[in-house]
Amino acid sequence: MRTRIKDVLILTMAEGNESPVRGDILIEGDTITKLGPEIVEEADEVIEGGGSFVAMPGLINAHQHTPMSLLKGFSDDLKLMDWLERKMLPAEARMTPEDIYWGSKLSMAEMIKSGTTAFADMYIHMNEIAAAVEEVGMRASLTRGLVFLEDDGGKRLAEALELVERWHGKADGRITTMLGPHAPYTCPPEPLSRVIRMAEEMKLPVHIHLAETKEEIVKIREQYNQTPAEYLYNLGLFNQAHVLLAHSVHVNRRDIGYLKGMRGGVSHNPVSNLKLGCGIAPVTEMIKQGITVGLGTDGSGSATTIDMFEEIKAATWLQKLDYGDPTVLPAGQALRMATSEGAKLLNIAHQVGTLEVGKKADLILIDMHKPHLQPIHNVESLLAYSVNGADVDTTIVNGKVLMRNRKLTTIDEEELLKQVSVRAKRIVAGI
DSSP states (O other), X not given: OEEEEEEEEEOOOBTTBOSOEEEEEEEETTEEXXXXXOOOOOOSEEEEOTTOEEEEEOEEEXXXXXXXXXGTTSSOSOOHHHIIIIIIHHHHHTXXXXXXXXXXXXXXXXXXXXXXXXXXXXXXXXXXXXXXXXXXXOEEEEEEEEOOSSOOTTHHHHHHHHHHHHXXXXXXXXXXXXXXXXXXXXXXXXXXXXXXXXXXXXXXOEEEEEOOSHHHHHHHHHHHSSOXXXXXXXXXXXXXXXXXXXXXXXXXXXXXXXXXXXEEEEEEOHHHHHHTTOOOOOHHHHHHTTOEEEEOOXXXXXXXXXXXXXXXXXXXXXXXXXXXXXXXXXXXXXXXXXXXXXXXXXXXXXTSSSOOTTSBOOEEEEEOOSGGGOSOSOHHHHHHHTOOGGGEEEEEXXXXXXXXXXXESSSXXXXXXXXXXXXXXXXXXXX
């Protein structure tokens, strides 16, 4: 299958090639084979840009809990522990594997319709999520969340290893896996050290929450007389493994020193952190120290929206406010956090994150022929500060069109909405 995307403004996000160029993109199978102003090859399908579309890499959501879409808007305006203990945990306890499948599919529909092509997910019943990813056509890094606060006879760890064995590299290479110890405060030293050793031996990345709240800082200090970052550092997490750290809100300068030089980096989730009153992550300082920082939404249960364009806005505005400096975290850098930097976090930058010949065809087309996106003085500024997910016209993953003219091609949207409505009502009834 050969697809030609014709007459679009191409923003490659490739290093050293930041300026947009007008031209065409040729996709053969799952791969970009040409891009530029003079493509003449015939194609099986031609997508007409008409001069009004911007083509850019698909957005990469570096931290998600996809089934929590079923709990969207169910527990807003609560303090974190009330949100978790009174609402989230009781509701999640009622979720069946089929609920997990449909909830993850709902998140995927929202992501595709707002320009996200790849995501990192940590949850339970991961086989159902993987099956949905395979069916829908997105790219995903999946991990079974591991909590070691009580003895479960090794059940969770066995499920995590089964996920790796069954799904790593599957769905035409779109699915990869990580090991997912939940957080420092739910993973004591001995089992966490064991997971770190396993990750190193199996050459798997590690996905873990870090320092999301002040309460976590107090808890780890009381237990181990360390900060959460120091705790992970002393256990050797950053020695060899590729690590994806979610949040990293409450890290000080010394903590950032522990993270400096790590393989992987940090998923900044500004909307969820704002909404739960967690704080502002020191993103600018981390970037200055050479730490890779991407963007994620967290789950819909906290963020409510998983539109990555909202994360882009929130990330740059928060840093400007925090520093009192409008030059901090400019538009282009925020867009890289949502694309190329996110690809590094998921350990798939060799495949996606930029539009370049030889890379997989994961890209989106944004319709700029709208009042709020005109005139175009600086396309990066409009993408970072004005575009929202509803402006995405076309979403392509691995060379396959998942949305065309705002219509999903791999998801029956009406059936999906019917399923999630019934399931969500049952899950939250009486809570």
